[in-house]
Amino acid sequence: xxxxxxxxxxxxxxxxxxxxxxxxxxxxxxxxxxxxxxxxxxxxxxxxxxxxxxxxxxxxxxxxxxxxxxxxxxxxxxxxxxxxxxxxxxxxxxxxxxxxxxxxxxxxxxxxxxxxxxxxxxxxxxxxx
Amino acid sequence: xxxxxxxxxxxxxxxxxxxxxxxxxxxxxxxxxxxxxxxxxxxxxxxxxxxxxxxxxxxxxxxxxxxxxxxxxxxxxxxxxxxxxxxxxxxxxxxxxxxxxxxxxxxxxxxxxxxxxxxxxxxxxxxxxxxxxxxxxxxxxxxxxxxxxxxxxxxxxxxxxxxxxxxxxxxxxxxxxxxxxxxxxxxxxxxxxxxxxxxxxxxxxxxxxxxxxxxxxxxxxxxxxxxxxxxxxxxxxxxxxxxxxxxxxxxxxxxxxxxxxxxxxxxxxxxxxxxxxxxxxxxxxxxxxxxxxxxxxxxxxxxxxxxxxxxxxxxxxxxxxxxxxxxxxxxxxxxxxxxxxxxxxxxxxxxxxxxx
Numbered sequence: 001x002x003x004x005x006x007x008x009x010x011x012x013x014x015x016x017x018x019x020x021x022x023x024x025x026x027x028x029x030x031x032x033x034x035x036x037x038x039x040x041x042x043x044x045x046x047x048x049x050x051x052x053x054x055x056x057x058x059x060x061x062x063x064x065x066x067x068x069x070x071x072x073x074x075x076x077x078x079x080x081x082x083x084x085x086x087x088x089x090x091x092x093x094x095x096x097x098x099x100x101x102x103x104x105x106x107x108x109x110x111x112x113x114x115x116x117x118x119x120x121x122x123x124x125x126x127x128x129x
Numbered sequence: 130x131x132x133x134x135x136x137x138x139x140x141x142x143x144x145x146x147x148x149x150x151x152x153x154x155x156x157x158x159x160x161x162x163x164x165x166x167x168x169x170x171x172x173x174x175x176x177x178x179x180x181x182x183x184x185x186x187x188x189x190x191x192x193x194x195x196x197x198x199x200x201x202x203x204x205x206x207x208x209x210x211x212x213x214x215x216x217x218x219x220x221x222x223x224x225x226x227x228x229x230x231x232x233x234x235x236x237x238x239x240x241x242x243x244x245x246x247x248x249x250x251x252x253x254x255x256x257x258x259x260x261x262x263x264x265x266x267x268x269x270x271x272x273x274x275x276x277x278x279x280x281x282x283x284x285x286x287x288x289x290x291x292x293x294x295x296x297x298x299x300x301x302x303x304x305x306x307x308x309x310x311x312x313x314x315x316x317x318x319x320x321x322x323x324x325x326x327x328x329x330x331x332x333x334x335x336x337x338x339x340x341x342x343x344x345x346x347x348x349x350x351x352x353x354x355x356x357x358x359x360x361x362x363x364x365x366x367x368x369x370x371x372x373x374x375x376x377x378x379x380x381x382x383x384x385x386x387x388x389x390x391x392x393x394x395x396x397x398x399x400x401x402x403x404x405x406x407x408x409x410x411x412x413x414x415x416x417x418x419x420x421x422x423x424x425x426x427x428x429x430x431x432x433x434x435x436x437x438x439x440x441x442x443x444x445x446x447x448x449x450x451x452x453x454x455x456x457x458x459x460x461x462x463x464x465x466x467x468x469x470x471x472x473x474x475x476x477x478x479x480x481x482x483x484x485x
Binding site for chain 1: 151162163166167168354357358419420421423438439441446468
């Protein structure tokens with residue numbers, strides 16, 4: 001797996017999730033740290049389009065051979081698209097956690113929630129503790 | 130409640146760290162759970178050869194004129210049939226048939242036996258052996274500190290070890306002393322992966338040199354995570370998951386290693402269970418759709434998953450579960466509550482994985 005990376009343009013949730021906000025839509029995924037801690041991901045089931053996600057609540061799980069980890073929604077919103085590739089290739093989350101390994105896109109319910117998320121440096125600081 | 134004791138390290142700790150292993154606490158030891166990745170390590174063992182540090186496992190030596198008599202009393206198998214240089218699997222039972230451990234025993238010399246214990250059970254096993262030894266003319270020795278243990282497993286494992294050995298390796302289910310990589314070792318034709326291979330018991334100080342020699346010849350370091358997926362694919366029991374003092378050997382499917390006529394401790398309970406089977410039985414299963422069941426997941430309608438993982442060979446969720454007898458037949462379909470989601474599963478024949 002690649003070197004640790006935390007793109008500066010993303011917002012981070014302390015439970016090791018990221019959000020890429022583009023207007024009314026945000027893409028969610030898990031961070032490099034999360035996929036590295038889990039190891040090779042072998043199973044993920046994304047929620048159906050139309051599912052309402054609530055900020056700070058688990059909306060799915062990702063599973064490695066040995067472990068299961070909850071995935072938390074950084075923001076509140078409705079799922080408008082899911083990453084269909086993951087059913088057959090869950091390892092994309094390991095290979096490209098911020099790109100091809102994205103999980104869901106949501107229509108954001110309350111843009112102001114983004115203010116409660118961490119920027120890159122603040123998130124990386126939580127990893128050093 | 131728990132007291133935090135410092136984790137113990139095997140003599141290969143530095144080698145693991147140098148290889149970039151992820152180290153985790155396991156049964157009081159700091160052990161490598163994976164190196165390059167569990168799936169790659171698993172496949173290396175199935176296709177080439179892997180080398181595992183299993184130095185956390187314990188050993189008890191039983192020696193003396195009554196060694197056989199004591200072991201016959203303690204172990205479920207017929208120890209009289211364990212010949213010189215032989216290996217034998219058995220369970221250690223309480224009077225009520227509850228399983229204290231599952232063990233391999235080797236006869237190293239006439240009247241000298243070495244029993245390999247699970248790390249988490251070693252002290253309890255040792256206490257049990259000692260508590261039952263009154264009246265027997267035997268010496269019991271805790272040998273856990275005297276041996277490092279390496280398992281070399283896979284289709285090329287014997288070839289790799291043979292290349293560093295002074296004479297032909299012992300056959301499957303036998304044990305012999307050899308010089309491996311310049312160091313004396315007990316070599317046993319046993320393992321926990323379903324592959325051919327050997328287990329080496331040797332001086333902890335010599336283990337790093339032997340590890341280095343065998344990895345240089347192509348044995349790929351493999352961690353505890355791969356050890357678990359490998360043993361689950363071939364339905365080998367893991368104590369603490371599939372076996373416990375709350376279950377007897379009959380329901381665990383280990384009646385084959387119980388010889389009640391020897392009069393071992395627990396034989397009466399085992400005989401009774403054989404005649405009047407317990408309500409549940411341990412069976413292998415595969416998930417028939419998506420999902421991965423984990424230990425502790427409940428079976429819908431009764432029963433529990435005790436081993437559950439993703440199978441790197443079959444690429445589906447697999448495991449073993451205690452199921453009510455009436456639903457435990459091969460081909461029986463059932464459902465597992467996997468953290469609130471219902472997953473479909475089917476009872477299959479053991480082993481879950483066998484070489485094509």
